[in-house]
Amino acid sequence: MARSMATTTELSTAPFGSDLHSFLEQYERAYPQEVIHVEEPLRAEWEITALAMKLEKAQRFPILVCHNVIVDGKRAELPLVTFLMASRLRLARTFGADVRRAGVACYERVQKRVKPIVVSREQAPVKQVVEKGADIDVRRFPAPLHHRMDPGRYVTEGHFLTFNRNNGLDNSALQRGWLAGKDEIRVFLGPSTHNAHNLRQYEESGEDMPAAYWIGHHPLVLLGAATHVGPDESHYETAGGTFGAPLRLVPSETLGDKFLVPADAEVVIEGYVPKGQRKPEGPFGEYTRHVGPQRWCPLLKVTAVTYRKSAYWDDVMVGHTHWISSLTKEGAVLELVKHSVPNIKAVHVPMSGCGVSHVYIQMRKTVEGQGKTAAAAALSGFFDIKHAFVFDEDVDIFDEREVLLALATRFQADRGLVLLPGMNGSPLD
Numbered sequence: 001m002a003r004s005m006a007t008t009t010e011l012s013t014a015p016f017g018s019d020l021h022s023f024l025e026q027y028e029r030a031y032p033q034e035v036i037h038v039e040e041p042l043r044a045e046w047e048i049t050a051l052a053m054k055l056e057k058a059q060r061f062p063i064l065v066c067h068n069v070i071v072d073g074k075r076a077e078l079p080l081v082t083f084l085m086a087s088r089l090r091l092a093r094t095f096g097a098d099v100r101r102a103g104v105a106c107y108e109r110v111q112k113r114v115k116p117i118v119v120s121r122e123q124a125p126v127k128q129v130v131e132k133g134a135d136i137d138v139r140r141f142p143a144p145l146h147h148r149m150d151p152g153r154y155v156t157e158g159h160f161l162t163f164n165r166n167n168g169l170d171n172s173a174l175q176r177g178w179l180a181g182k183d184e185i186r187v188f189l190g191p192s193t194h195n196a197h198n199l200r201q202y203e204e205s206g207e208d209m210p211a212a213y214w215i216g217h218h219p220l221v222l223l224g225a226a227t228h229v230g231p232d233e234s235h236y237e238t239a240g241g242t243f244g245a246p247l248r249l250v251p252s253e254t255l256g257d258k259f260l261v262p263a264d265a266e267v268v269i270e271g272y273v274p275k276g277q278r279k280p281e282g283p284f285g286e287y288t289r290h291v292g293p294q295r296w297c298p299l300l301k302v303t304a305v306t307y308r309k310s311a312y313w314d315d316v317m318v319g320h321t322h323w324i325s326s327l328t329k330e331g332a333v334l335e336l337v338k339h340s341v342p343n344i345k346a347v348h349v350p351m352s353g354c355g356v357s358h359v360y361i362q363m364r365k366t367v368e369g370q371g372k373t374a375a376a377a378a379l380s381g382f383f384d385i386k387h388a389f390v391f392d393e394d395v396d397i398f399d400e401r402e403v404l405l406a407l408a409t410r411f412q413a414d415r416g417l418v419l420l421p422g423m424n425g426s427p428l429d
Helices: 020-030 047-057 088-095 099-111 194-204 219-226 235-243 324-340 370-381 400-410
Strands: 035-038 063-066 069-071 080-082 129-132 158-163 170-174 177-181 184-187 209-215 248-251 260-262 267-273 279-281 295-297 299-307 313-315 344-348 358-363 387-392
Touching: 020 035, 020 063, 020 088, 047 063, 047 080, 088 099, 088 219, 088 324, 099 219, 099 235, 099 324, 099 344, 158 194, 158 219, 170 194, 170 219, 170 235, 184 267, 184 279, 194 209, 209 260, 219 235, 219 324, 260 267, 324 344, 324 358, 324 370, 358 370, 370 387, 387 400
Parallel strands: 035 063, 080 313, 358 387
Antiparallel strands: 063 080, 129 299, 158 170, 158 209, 177 184, 184 299, 209 267, 248 260, 267 299, 279 295, 344 358
16 A cells, blocks of 8 residues: 655755655655555545545544546546645644744744745746646546535635735635536635635626636645735735745736746646626535535636646545644734733644634733633634633643643633633634
8 A cells, every 4th residue: 555765864844845746755755654655546435535534543644645546437647645734743844843833933934925936837837738628627636525415526725816806916715616517616715705805806896706726735835825814915925934935926828927826836727706606515524524504606617727747636634634724823823812911831723623613822820810811812813713721831732631631620610711602703613
């Protein structure tokens, strides 16, 4: 089942390459046991998810490279990569940071934004294969059917890219897309997202919205692009910040030269969102491990597909371990809470809360009531955090056993529990 390199090295502080290809090559050379090549045929329907679940139950989170994914009875042209973001230690190594400070490292790099640069089509690996018109069929990609009630196979580790109609600012977000037809992807935007705001701008002007999915890149680029920033901030710049170098961009094939896409991505799917059109999307197995309802959603009408000759299809196992949300949030929570309570030591957004819903705050209490102030600040600043737990500085908040022991022996609900009824929260709760 496994094929890996022969030797290991000491912990590296290098970023392991400049794109997904070079990252996999260099990371496997350094940590061969953390990259597993699966040569056996795996059906796109559920078998890849089943393998990921089995590894997760064993507390193993290697990068999986599936070379023989079967789609509609045929071997897919591209291999599939998944579990890329499933190891906190792996991402900490990529940042060159201690595993406990990986979230802080991510936040600090996001603050050092780097403007992207534009390269020619000849310099862009993602332009090695260009398909238009009758050649387009997104259904042939090895996107898995993840869950029992999903209506079909989905893009999950795809950044949906739009540009603000009024100021031209880019916005990338991890937003799922159902491969519903050869040139149709039904996209769940979420009504409060910046991409949904951009769509409203175009529809109010009576126009279709240019849009694209870009899939696969260096993990630090993926983390930077997934970071939540303000509506007037560029995700390309945050991706450059986390990566520590300018993100290379290239003009699109069918959306104009001003519509710029990542030159070093694995796959780009271009198209437009038709104004006023909605179609059923879902139900879908959400990150909460509950099935979300079917919704009326916009769709991407595909006009071009470009990819590398040796491209990987990158997938995230929704509902299973990945540190994308957690690492992009921990440092931001820490900085926000410090404004109210400066003696905060650390913040952890654990995977036991889906990397979203729970936050552990470690502090040195100097004044009575500071713990409640810290918890309230975290809950008020991030709508999707449901429970905030505050611990003394001697409790290791990155060790769930210590966390549970402290809750069992130091917490009295009649004195330490604070309820904030009616606050805005996640729609998936």
